[in-house]
Amino acid sequence: MGGQPMFILSEDAERTRGEDAQSSNIQAGKAVAETVRTTLGPRGMDKMLVSDSGDVVITNDGATILEKMDIEHPAAQMIVEVASTQEEEVGDGTTTASVLAGQLLAQAEDLLDDDVHPTTIVEGYHAASQLALDAIDDLVLDEELDDDLLQSVAASSMTGKGTGDINAGALAETVVAAVRHAETGDGIARNDIALRTQTGAGASATELVEGVITEEEPAHAAMPRSVEAANVAVLDLDLDLQEANIDAEYNVTDVSQLEQALDAEEEELAGYADTLVDAGVDVAFVTGDIADRVASVLGKEDVLAVESVSDDDASAIARATGSTTVGSLQDLESADLGHADSIHVESYGGDDLTFVEGGENAETVTLFVRGGTEHVADELERALNDALDVVIAALTEGGVVPGAGATEIAIADAVRSGATSVEGRKQLAVEAFADAVDVLPRTLAENTGLDPIDALVDLRNRHDSEGVAGLISEGQSGNVGDPVDAGVLDPAAVKREAVESATEAATMIARIDDVISSS
Ligand code: ADP
Ligand code: MG
Numbered sequence: 001m002g003g004q005p006m007f008i009l010s011e012d013a014e015r016t017r018g019e020d021a022q023s024s025n026i027q028a029g030k031a032v033a034e035t036v037r038t039t040l041g042p043r044g045m046d047k048m049l050v051s052d053s054g055d056v057v058i059t060n061d062g063a064t065i066l067e068k069m070d071i072e073h074p075a076a077q078m079i080v081e082v083a084s085t086q087e088e089e090v091g092d093g094t095t096t097a098s099v100l101a102g103q104l105l106a107q108a109e110d111l112l113d114d115d116v117h118p119t120t121i122v123e124g125y126h127a128a129s130q131l132a133l134d135a136i137d138d139l140v141l142d143e144e145l146d147d148d149l150l151q152s153v154a155a156s157s158m159t160g161k162g163t164g165d166i167n168a169g170a171l172a173e174t175v176v177a178a179v180r181h182a183e184t185g186d187g188i189a190r191n192d193i194a195l196r197t198q199t200g201a202g203a204s205a206t207e208l209v210e211g212v213i214t215e216e217e218p219a220h221a222a223m224p225r226s227v228e229a230a231n232v233a234v235l236d237l238d239l240d241l242q243e244a245n246i247d248a249e250y251n252v253t254d255v256s257q258l259e260q261a262l263d264a265e266e267e268e269l270a271g272y273a274d275t276l277v278d279a280g281v282d283v284a285f286v287t288g289d290i291a292d293r294v295a296s297v298l299g300k301e302d303v304l305a306v307e308s309v310s311d312d313d314a315s316a317i318a319r320a321t322g323s324t325t326v327g328s329l330q331d332l333e334s335a336d337l338g339h340a341d342s343i344h345v346e347s348y349g350g351d352d353l354t355f356v357e358g359g360e361n362a363e364t365v366t367l368f369v370r371g372g373t374e375h376v377a378d379e380l381e382r383a384l385n386d387a388l389d390v391v392i393a394a395l396t397e398g399g400v401v402p403g404a405g406a407t408e409i410a411i412a413d414a415v416r417s418g419a420t421s422v423e424g425r426k427q428l429a430v431e432a433f434a435d436a437v438d439v440l441p442r443t444l445a446e447n448t449g450l451d452p453i454d455a456l457v458d459l460r461n462r463h464d465s466e467g468v469a470g471l472i473s474e475g476q477s478g479n480v481g482d483p484v485d486a487g488v489l490d491p492a493a494v495k496r497e498a499v500e501s502a503t504e505a506a507t508m509i510a511r512i513d514d515v516i517s518s519s
Contacts, residue, residue, distance in 0.1 A: 009516065009518075010518060012518065013516060013517065013518045014516070014517045015515065015516045015517075016515045017513065017515075018513055019112075021512060021513055021515045022112060022118070022510070022512065022513060023109070024075075024515075025074075025075035025509050025512055025515070026075070026105045026106075026108065026109045026509065026510070028073040028075045028076040029075050029076055029078065029079050029101065029102060029105045029505075029506075029509050030102045030105050030106055030109075031076065032066065032069075032071060032076040032079040032080065032098065032102065033079055033098050033099050033101055033102020033103070033105075034102060035047075035065070035066075035069070036062045036065055036066065036083075036094075036095050036098055036099065037095075037099050037102075037443055038447060039060045039061075039062065039065065039095055040095045040096065040099060040440070040443045040444060040447055041160060041443070041444040041447050041448070041473065042159035042160035042473050043160060043444075043447045043448045043449070043473050043478070044060055044095070044160055044447050045060070045447070046058050046059060046060045046379075047059060047060070047065050049064075049065065049068040049069065051068070056375070057375075057378070058375050058379060059379055059382060060160060060161050060379070061094065061095075061161070061379075061382050061383075061386070062083050062094035062095035062096075062097075062098055063083040063084055063086065063087040063094035064382060066079070066080040066083045066084075066094075066098065067080065067083075067084065074515070074517075075509050075512070078505045078508060078509055079098050079101050079102065079505060080098075081505065082097050082098050082101045082501045082502055082504075082505045083095075083097060083098045085097075085497075085501050086098075086494075086497055086498060086501055089493075089497050089501075090389060090390075090393050090397070090491065090493045090494050090497045091385065091386055091388070091389020091390065091392075091393065092157050092386045092389055092390045092393075092490075092491070092494050093490070093494035093495070093497065093498045096440060096494070096495075096498045097497065097498035097501050097502050098502075099439060099440065099443060100436065100437065100439065100440065100498055100499070100502035101501070101502035101505045101506050102439075103436040103437075103439035104125065104433065104436045104502055104503065104506035105506050105509060105510070106436070107432035107433070107435055107436045108121050108125075108432070108506060108509075108510045110432070111428060111429060111432055112510075114428075116425050116428055116429065117425075118510050118511055118513070119511075120424075120425050120426050120429060121429045121432075121507070121510050122507040122510060122511055123426055123429070124422070124425075124426040124427070124428065124429020124430045124432070124433065125429055125430075125433055125503050125506065125507050125510075126503065126507065127418075127422060127426065127429075127430055128415045128418070128419075128429070128430040128433030128434065128503075129433070129499050129500065129503040131414055131415045131418040131430070132411045132414070132415055132433070132437070132499045133496060133499060133500075134414070135410055135411045135413075135414035135415070136401060136407065136411065136492055136495050136496055136499070137492075138410075138414075139401040139402065139406075139407055139410055139468075139492070140398060140399040140400070140401055140492050141399060141400055141401065141402075141484065141489070145394060145395055145399065145400070147176050147180070149400070149489070150176045150179070150391050150394060150395070151169070151172040151173055151175075151176050152172075152487035152488070152489050153390050153391055153394050153400055153489045153490070153491065154171075154172035154175040154176060154387040154388075154390060154391050155168045155169060155171075155172040155387075155487070156390075156403050156487070156488050156489055156490060157383075157386045157387050157390040157490070158171060158172065158383045158384070158386070158387050159473075161379060161380070161382070161383030161386070170204065171203070171206060171384065171387070172387065174206060174207065174208045174367065175367070175384060175387045175388055175391060176391055177208055178193050178208055178365050178367055178388065179193070179388060179391045179392060179395070181193070181208075181210070181363065181365045182363060182365065183395075184363075187396060188392050188395065188396060189363065190388070190392060192319075192363045192364045192365065193364075193365055193366075193367065193388060194212065194213070194316060194364065194365070194366040194367070195366065195367045195369055195381050195384060195385065196213045196215075196353070196366050196367070196368055196369065197369040197370075197371065197374075197377040197378060197380075197381050198348050198351065198353065198368065198369070198370055198377065199348075199349070199370075199371055199372065199373055199374055199376075199377050200348050200349050200370070200372075201370040201371075201372070202370065202371070202372055203369075203370060203371055203372075203376065203377075203380050204370075205370040206367065206368065206369050206370050206380070206384075207367075207368050207370075208365055208366075208367060208368070209355060209357060209365065209366045209367075209368050210357055210358060210365055211320055211340065211355060211356045211357035211358060211359055211364060211365070211366065212313065212316045212317050212320050212355075212356045212359075212364055212366055213353050213354070213355050213356070213366050213368060214285070214306065214309055214310075214313040214317065214353070214354050214356070215310075215313075215351070215353060215354075216306045216307065216308055216309050216313075216352075216354060217306065217345060217352035217353075217354065218304055218305065218306060218345055218352075218354075219286075219290040219295040219298075219305045219306060219307045220292070220295035220296055220298065220299040220305070221299070222296065222299030222300065223295070223298065223299045223302075223303065223304045223305060224302055224303075224304050225304070225344060225345040226342070226343070226344040226345070227282050227283050227304050227342075227343045227344070228341065228342055229282075229339075229341065229342075230282040230283045230304075230339065230340050230341075230342075230343045231280050231281055231282045231283070231337045231338075231339060232281070232282070232283050232284075232285070232317070232321040232323050232337060232338040232339060232340055232343070232356070232359075233276065233279070233281040233283070233284045233285070233323060233326065233332065233336065233337055233338075234284075234285050234314050234317055234318040234321075234323045234324075234325045234326070234338070235284055235285065235286045235287065235288075235325070235326055235327075235329075235332075236287045236288075236311075236314065236325050236326065236327045237286065237287070237288050237326075237327055237328060237329065238286075238288030238289045238290075239269075239272045239273075239286055239288070239289070239290040239291060239294045239295075239305075239307075239329075240269075240288070240289045240290065240291040240294070241265060241268065241269065241291065266293060269291050269293040269294050269297075270293065270294075270297050272291075272294050272329060273294050273297035273298050273301065273303075274297075275329050275332060276298065276303060276305075276332075277298075277301045277303060279332050279333070279334055279337065280334055280337065281303060281337060282302075282303060282304065282343075283303070283304045283305070283306075283340070283343050284298075284303065284304070284305040284306070285305075285306050285309045285313075285314055285317050286305060286306065286307045286308075286309060287308070287309050287310075287311060287314050288307065288308070289307055289308070290305055290307040295307075304343065304345075306354055316364055317338075317356055317359075318338065319363075319364055320338075320340070320356060320359035320363070320364040321338030321339055321340045321356065321359040322338040322339060322359065323336060323337055323338025323339075324336040324338075338359065339359065340356050340357060340358055340359045341357060341358025341359075342355070342357045342358055343355065343356050343357070344357075367384055367388075369381050369384060390490070390491050390494065393491035393493040393494060394489075394491040394492075394493075397491065397492070397493035398491075398492045398493060398496075399491070399492050400489040400490065400491055400492060401489070401490055401491075401492045401495055402468050402470055402482075402483040402484050402488070402489065402490075403470060403483050403488040403489050403490040404444065404470030404471050404472050404473075404483040404486070404488040405440060405441030405444045405445075405459065405470050405471045406459075406463075406468050406469055406470035406482075406483045407490070407495050408437050408438070408440040408441050409441055409459050409460065409463045409469055409470075410463065410468070411434075411437050411495075411499075412434045412435075412437040412438050413434075413460070413463060415430060415431075415433055415434040415437065416431060416434040418430065419431045419434065433503075438456060441455070441456060441459055441471060442455070442456055444471050444473075444478075445471055445478065448471065448473050448477070448478035449478075450471070450478055455471060455478075455480070458480045459471060459480055462480050466482065468482055468483070468484065469481070469482070470482070470483035470486070470488060472486045472488055474486075
């Protein structure tokens with residue numbers, strides 16, 4: 001016996017094993033899911049997140065909350081990943097997915113306590129998630145995805161988000177119009193839909209602009225602030241003297257030589273302006289700087305020029321107007337110019353924004369998001385982003401299912417029925433999965449101020465008799481009813497992704513029995 005102990009880890013490494021490791025991971029995962037639980041659904045509350053530097057974000061969006069929370073525990077981070085994957089893949093349902101993952105972990109913990117082996121839990125959860133996905137497919141509405149229906153989908157995703165109780169219907173209409181604009185023969189060009197927030201007006205002033213909005217303003221006060229039927233140049237360069245030129249030392253021996261040198265610079269600068277005018281440019285968007293001298297000549301010639309345009313805006317403007325971005329003035333030809341019906345500069349408080357509307361290839365549209373304050377506008381932007389994503393997901397990824405917890409009630413029911421044909425202890429895990437799914441309608445009830453047990457019983461009864469039952473919240477109250485009639489609809493893809501990513505994270509965490517952290 002005995003002999004030397006063998007060290008395979010460095011002295012600094014920390015190690016937690018077996019049940020301790022499992023339990024600490026599960027606790028961490030559950031805790032993270034718990035933090036977003038109260039935000040679920042139209043009656044969910046918001047979170048205020050304050051960063052180190054004092055920046056404040058007020059939001060109801062699961063992915064945003066988890067991302068800003070700066071979570072360190074590795075298992076907890078996997079729940080954050082569930083939310084961010086959900087956001088990337090379908091753009092909505094982040095709270096649903098993380099709450100489900102947390103509850104799958106809670107159920108797994110009970111099973112482990114009852115000596116069900118982790119592998120059995122993993123197998124049971126996978127079998128159950130397949131049953132759940134099949135149930136979702138069965139729930140897909142076979143109605144045509146017309147504008148009315150899509151507006152319901154958009155409105156469902158926005159209820160309870162910084163939109164307040166203002167006309168969510170009007171916003172939903174704007175969202176669907178934006179998506180219809182970006183529809184092409186083969187899909188939807190999501191990149192053709194931009195969002196631009198601007199404070200100073202209520203959310204109901206949010207509108208759809210057929211074109212691009214850039215934050216920059218005219219480079220010179222003498223320039224026109226509005227140009228109709230404009231020939232547009234997009235220039236990726238500086239309309240200024242080259243650095244080397246400015247720094248060059250002149251060997252000046254008399255005043256006339258100095259004047260000559262300065263004249264030469266003036267001439268060069270004026271030459272830039274002339275080149276644009278000669279090419280027939282009415283409006284120029286420049287990514288670099290425009291020298292004052294150039295700007296003033298352009299102003300005299302009635303040319304509107306905007307400097308420091310971001311690369312993203314420049315390429316959006318180029319696409320919208322059908323112009324070719326030019327990197328050097330010598331290369332500018334009239335064929336490079338694009339066209340827009342109207343380019344105008346508008347003032348909002350202290351900010352000037354330049355609108356490029358009715359471009360030659362006017363596929364690009366911008367949701368001009370208004371809010372009374374920056375916090376409101378930012379939260380509304382997140383809500384509109386979700387709404388755009390759900391409409392696109394409904395159109396391109398397999399339709400819509402009833403919302404308000406109805407799909408979850410049906411999933412739990414289907415998984416419970418399916419459990420009977422699963423052998424051995426695995427059956428316990430399948431049943432536990434069904435119980436975990438119940439957390440979603442239960443939470444919707446809680447957040448509406450209803451008794452969760454009573455609500456669940458009502459929902460199940462109604463589901464058994466009518467085939468579909470949701471907890472529809474209207475104003476202050478919540479009632480059991482048919483979400484399809486009430487227009488509460490979610491994309492099937494959001495539910496599928498939530499089931500898949502939550503199952504994946506929960507089974508991954510449950511399988512870990514050893515945590516080795518090196519420092
Ligand atoms: P998530 O981050 O998961 O999208 P939300 O806070 O957006 O979380 O809540 C989404 C849930 O709210 C979905 O299940 C959706 O069906 C439900 N929902 C939306 N509108 C209503 C409504 N009027 N009544 C009841 N539930 C609703
Ligand atoms: Mg949502």
